[in-house]
Amino acid sequence: MATAVLVFAEHKEGQWRKVTAELLTRGRAFADQLGGELGAVLLGQGVAGMAGSLGQYGVDKVYLADDERLANYTTDAYTSVVADLIKSLQPQLVLFGHTALAKDLAPRVAQRLGAGLVTDCTGLELAGGKVRFVRPIYAGKAITQGEVSGPPAMVTVRPNVLGVAEVGARTPEVVSQPVQLDPGSLRQLVKDIVKKATGRVELTEADIIVSGGRGMKGPENFKILEELADVLGAAVGASRAAVDAGWRDHDDQVGQTGKTVSPTLYIACGISGAIQHLAGMQSSKYIVAINKDPEAPIFQVANYGIVGDLFTIVPLLTEEFKKALQ
Amino acid sequence: MNIVVLLKQTFDTEAKIELTADGKISSAGVNLIINPYDEFAVEEALKLKEKFGGEVVVVSVGGAQAQDAIRQALAMGADRGVLVQDPALEGADHAGVAQALAKAVSTLSYDLILTGWVAIDDNAAQVPGRVAEILNLPQVNLAVKVEVDGNRATVHREGEGATEILEVPLPALITAQKGLNEPRYPSMKGIMQAKKKPIQQLSLADLGLSADAVGAAAAKVTVTSYSLPPKRAGGRLLEGEPQDQARELVRLLREEAKVI
Numbered sequence: 001m002a003t004a005v006l007v008f009a010e011h012k013e014g015q016w017r018k019v020t021a022e023l024l025t026r027g028r029a030f031a032d033q034l035g036g037e038l039g040a041v042l043l044g045q046g047v048a049g050m051a052g053s054l055g056q057y058g059v060d061k062v063y064l065a066d067d068e069r070l071a072n073y074t075t076d077a078y079t080s081v082v083a084d085l086i087k088s089l090q091p092q093l094v095l096f097g098h099t100a101l102a103k104d105l106a107p108r109v110a111q112r113l114g115a116g117l118v119t120d121c122t123g124l125e126l127a128g129g130k131v132r133f134v135r136p137i138y139a140g141k142a143i144t145q146g147e148v149s150g151p152p153a154m155v156t157v158r159p160n161v162l163g164v165a166e167v168g169a170r171t172p173e174v175v176s177q178p179v180q181l182d183p184g185s186l187r188q189l190v191k192d193i194v195k196k197a198t199g200r201v202e203l204t205e206a207d208i209i210v211s212g213g214r215g216m217k218g219p220e221n222f223k224i225l226e227e228l229a230d231v232l233g234a235a236v237g238a239s240r241a242a243v244d245a246g247w248r249d250h251d252d253q254v255g256q257t258g259k260t261v262s263p264t265l266y267i268a269c270g271i272s273g274a275i276q277h278l279a280g281m282q283s284s285k286y287i288v289a290i291n292k293d294p295e296a297p298i299f300q301v302a303n304y305g306i307v308g309d310l311f312t313i314v315p316l317l318t319e320e321f322k323k324a325l326q
Numbered sequence: 327m328n329i330v331v332l333l334k335q336t337f338d339t340e341a342k343i344e345l346t347a348d349g350k351i352s353s354a355g356v357n358l359i360i361n362p363y364d365e366f367a368v369e370e371a372l373k374l375k376e377k378f379g380g381e382v383v384v385v386s387v388g389g390a391q392a393q394d395a396i397r398q399a400l401a402m403g404a405d406r407g408v409l410v411q412d413p414a415l416e417g418a419d420h421a422g423v424a425q426a427l428a429k430a431v432s433t434l435s436y437d438l439i440l441t442g443w444v445a446i447d448d449n450a451a452q453v454p455g456r457v458a459e460i461l462n463l464p465q466v467n468l469a470v471k472v473e474v475d476g477n478r479a480t481v482h483r484e485g486e487g488a489t490e491i492l493e494v495p496l497p498a499l500i501t502a503q504k505g506l507n508e509p510r511y512p513s514m515k516g517i518m519q520a521k522k523k524p525i526q527q528l529s530l531a532d533l534g535l536s537a538d539a540v541g542a543a544a545a546k547v548t549v550t551s552y553s554l555p556p557k558r559a560g561g562r563l564l565e566g567e568p569q570d571q572a573r574e575l576v577r578l579l580r581e582e583a584k585v586i
Binding site for chain 1: 337339340341342343345351362363419420421424443444446447448449450451452453454455456458459460464465466467468470480484485486487488489490491492493494495498503504505545546547548549550551552553554555558560561562563564568569571572573575576578579580583585586
């Protein structure tokens with residue numbers, strides 16, 4: 001049987017990215033709909049041992065490229081391996097997570113293959129042989145629907161929107177891919193990777209985000225948000241005001257010039273709710289706002305609001321959550 | 327060194343989005359700006375020019391009003407602009423736009439291409455990678471620091487939870503992330519000078535491209551409808567002493583929302 005759907009199985013430090021499970025769950029359904037196989041492409045060094053575990057998501061075949069030149073992501077090497085594989089398998093649909101890695105990789109692969117690509121989708125379906133997508137624009141201030149034609153139709157999907165379902169475990173066949181890379185074609189040299197050891201989940205994949213804005217008054221005060229986040233297993237975000245003030249890294253920024261997030265719960269502390277911030281977080285399932293100013297626009301989108309001093313409320317909340325989660 | 331900056335004109339970040347009667351995005355009353363990430367690219371190009379000399383050319387695809395964005399980059403200090411403007415590009419997908427940009431860039435002499443990593447209007451982040459592929463250049467995405475030494479660039483790239491330090495040979499295409507620099511404001515002198523700087527207008531025909539190859543007819547991605555997100559209703563404000571509010575919030579999140 002031919003590979004109908006191919007998923008780029010992204011992993012980090014020996015763990016599957018959450019979005020990988022989401023893509024495979026949907027990919028399984030699409031493969032069944034198309035009457036073909038679900039394939040996963042797994043790249044890296046020393047990752048062969050991870051291949052079998054993809055069976056839990058209903059994968060039929062894992063295309064494994066395990067090579068020292070793939071240990072760290074580089075555009076040139078990954079583009080070459082992934083594009084060659086798509087060329088040889090000719091799947092109808094190729095799915096990536098909308099992650100930093102895939103944002104770099106997918107456009108390059110699509111261009112090499114002359115393929116259509118639609119990025120950052122929040123909805124995806126197959127209808128009448130077409131791949132139909134839903135994607136927000138203007139960071140969520142508007143939504144588009146449309147179609148991408150293939151084969152292959154290529155898509156990156158926003159993490160946290162598709163969900164994961166039990167699909168029936170399989171034992172996937174692992175197909176080793178020869179890695180043919182012309183050394184002259186590998187132009188990027190990875191000199192160093194400096195990890196930020198926060199131990200927290202990545203914002204775009206977090207179920208819960210605790211976010212702070214101008215009302216935090218200074219970088220040192222984010223400690224109380226971090227304590228709350230640690231109790232909840234949450235990521236810590238920030239508004240543009242807090243980032244522009246230099247209190248937080250721009251990697252933490254939520255909004256139109258930052259990250260667009262879709263957590264189950266977003267707790268906004270000292271964030272007034274400027275339109276550019278709301279754009280980045282309004283697709284959160286539940287929003288909690290804590291702000292001194294009862295007129296703050298954030299209360300117009302929040303499910304639950306507390307008008308008050310966050311420096312009093314947040315530590316109390318942390319204690320209450322601790323008790324509740326014991 | 328000669329630097330090309332790919333620039334897109336976008337709606338202001340504070341813009342409220344509304345639909346026209348026929349269901350498209352309305353531009354009425356919307357302030358137009360340089361895509362904020364492209365502004366970081368312009369600034370970085372100017373800094374490199376100050377250090378190494380050479381020329382900064384701003385290249386854009388857009389309508390006539392995109393000249394304003396180019397003119398602003400010229401006022402910041404860029405040397406000249408190129409605007410690819412053709413009605414056939416309406417309805418082009420990212421592959422079409424990338425082809426037009428790459429063709430325009432290929433007529434220039436460059437050591438480096440800089441652009442924003444994403445445009446804040448369509449949020450696609452596709453054009454830079456596609457242009458780099460067409461021009462067969464190494465790319466580095468999400469740069470927060472760029473250092474050029476001879477014919478190599480060292481780039482600090484922001485990953486998720488890590489900073490990667492990469493080295494690439496030039497020419498290369500590098501995309502800017504917030505944190506790369508603080509874009510300068512155009513000076514009065516710069517604004518006056520910008521009026522005299524040339525903006526070359528190019529049609530698809532001038533670039534030797536056909537509408538069939540890059541326009542709507544070639545698009546593999548088509549948008550069929552636009553809508554506005556469902557409005558969120560403001561919820562409940564909690565009452566009482568801080569201690570009670572905190573307790574009540576945790577109860578609601580557990581029992582009503584069931585998210586904890």
